[in-house]
Amino acid sequence: GLAARINTVMQMAFFHLTQILPGDSALAELQGAIAKSYSSKGQDLVERNWQALALARESVEEVPLQPVNPHSANRPPVVSDAAPDFVKTVTAAMLAGLGDALPVSALPPDGTWPMGTTRWEKRNIAEEIPIWKEELCTQCNHCVAACPHSAIRAKVVPPEAMENAPASLHSLDVKSRD
Structure with missing residues (x-):
C-alpha cells in the first residue's frame, strides 16, 4: 500500500523496539500524526498508513545475531x-561512519577540502x-551539482587541450557571455 515509503513502518518499529512510549500509546500517537499529516490527501491514504502501522507492529521480530x-x-x-594521507585519515573515517570520532584538529582549519x-x-x-x-x-x-559520485564534471579548457583527448570524452564548446 505505501509503495517505497517506509517512514510510517520505521516509526512503529522504533517505538515498538525502544518502548519509549507504551505500544498502545505509540500506536495512538502515530495514528493521530498520520491523520493530521495525510487527511488532506484522502482517507484512503490515511487508512493505508494505519494498516502499515498495524502490520509493522505485528511483524517486528527479533533476529538473533551470530558470533563473528x-x-x-x-x-x-x-x-x-x-590515496593521499588526508583521504586515508579524514575522508576514510567519515565514509566508514566514524566521522564523529575525528578530532577537530584533523579537519582543515578553514573548512575547505583538498582538491581531487x-x-x-x-x-x-x-x-x-x-x-x-x-x-x-x-x-x-x-x-554536475546533482551527480553523487562526481562522474559528471564541468571544466573550461582551451580548444587545443582537447586535441589529444580520447574520442569517448564528450564535450561542448563553452557558451559565454563575455
Whole structure:
C-alpha cells in the first residue's frame, strides 16, 4: 500500500523496539500524526498508513545475531592505500561512519577540502545518476551539482587541450557571455 515509503513502518518499529512510549500509546500517537499529516490527501491514504502501522507492529521480530567468525574475510579498506594521507585519515573515517570520532584538529582549519578527493570516495549510495546529453545541454551545471559520485564534471579548457583527448570524452564548446 505505501509503495517505497517506509517512514510510517520505521516509526512503529522504533517505538515498538525502544518502548519509549507504551505500544498502545505509540500506536495512538502515530495514528493521530498520520491523520493530521495525510487527511488532506484522502482517507484512503490515511487508512493505508494505519494498516502499515498495524502490520509493522505485528511483524517486528527479533533476529538473533551470530558470533563473528574470526576466520571470515575482513572488509576491504574504505579507500585505496594509494590515496593521499588526508583521504586515508579524514575522508576514510567519515565514509566508514566514524566521522564523529575525528578530532577537530584533523579537519582543515578553514573548512575547505583538498582538491581531487572525490576520486577516492566510492560510496555507492546512488540509486540513479544523471546522464549528460550533449544535445540537451544548456550548460547550467545542474547535472554536475546533482551527480553523487562526481562522474559528471564541468571544466573550461582551451580548444587545443582537447586535441589529444580520447574520442569517448564528450564535450561542448563553452557558451559565454563575455
